[in-house]
Amino acid sequence: MTADVQELATTLEGAVRDRRAIPKLTDRTDLDVPAAYAVQREVIERRTRRGERLAGVKMGFTSRAKMVQMGVDDVIWGLLTDAMLAEGRVDVSGLIHPRIEPEIVYLIGREVRSAAEAESCVAGVAVGYEVLDSRYEGFRFTLPDVIADNASAARFGFGAWHAPRDLSNVGLLMEIDGRPAQTGSSAAILGDPARSLRAAARLALDAGVRLEPGWIVLASAPRPPSRCPPGRTSASPAPGSAAWR
Ligand code: 0L1
Numbered sequence: 001m002t003a004d005v006q007e008l009a010t011t012l013e014g015a016v017r018d019r020r021a022i023p024k025l026t027d028r029t030d031l032d033v034p035a036a037y038a039v040q041r042e043v044i045e046r047r048t049r050r051g052e053r054l055a056g057v058k059m060g061f062t063s064r065a066k067m068v069q070m071g072v073d074d075v076i077w078g079l080l081t082d083a084m085l086a087e088g089r090v091d092v093s094g095l096i097h098p099r100i101e102p103e104i105v106y107l108i109g110r111e112v113r114s115a116a117e118a119e120s121c122v123a124g125v126a127v128g129y130e131v132l133d134s135r136y137e138g139f140r141f142t143l144p145d146v147i148a149d150n151a152s153a154a155r156f157g158f159g160a161w162h163a164p165r166d167l168s169n170v171g172l173l174m175e176i177d178g179r180p181a182q183t184g185s186s187a188a189i190l191g192d193p194a195r196s197l198r199a200a201a202r203l204a205l206d207a208g209v210r211l212e213p214g215w216i217v218l219a220s221a222p223r224p225p226s227r228c229p230p231g232r233t234s235a236s237p238a239p240g241s242a243a244w245r
């Protein structure tokens with residue numbers, strides 16, 4: 001059966017609203033990658049029609065291991081809105097089965113007109129985190145499912161901005177509620193998170209979306225996400241803390 005973009009968007013919205021995981025969409029419908037991005041865009045457009053503002057882009061499948069696992073050879077992307085941004089402690093109580101991962105975060109300073117110029121458009125870099133919350137049962141999905149689900153995006157946060165710098169091989173430490181939860185190297189993000197930034201620009205431009213001044217790019221994480229404790233969580237890297245070494 002051909003994908004009904006409106007109906008699938010409504011199904012995903014229902015999972016968020018009811019805080020209830022759903023069977024993956026591909027269990028009951030044919031969904032190819034272009035249709036999956038159409039569903040993702042529809043869900044985001046509904047959010048912006050309700051008053052949320054686009055805040056940036058997030059990347060996924062930036063590690064070779066994850067690409068092999070999913071049988072893909074390119075990254076995926078999703079869109080961030082201001083409602084996903086957590087200031088201070090992140091409230092995960094309304095989520096289904098949240099997981100959390102550290103992020104290299106880029107702040108866009110001027111409009112990105114081509115992938116090649118993406119790095120020169122960066123005004124700042126920070127360490128941050130992303131809370132993922134797949135809307136699917138067991139956090140299990142195919143490539144089109146996860147694209148339709150906005151690459152599992154749920155919440156994000158970041159610390160103090162720093163001047164742009166070489167982040168091709170920096171250590172990342174993520175703490176949850178003050179306890180070390182994950183370490184990794186930024187080199188595991190496509191060999192250099194700047195590649196993820198360029199890919200974000202490429203995918204966005206191909207879709208007719210320009211990375212604008214003030215937007216955030218989450219370059220993704222070196223390792224699979226960690227389980228997130230219920231309730232309110234203080235994730236570090238958090239505002240004010242630096243965690244690259
Ligand atoms: O790197 C990421 O933000 C993950 C995107 C893919 C979705 C997932 O693993 O839940």
Ligand code: MG
Pocket residue numbers: 058059060101103130218220221
């Ligand atoms: Mg991420």
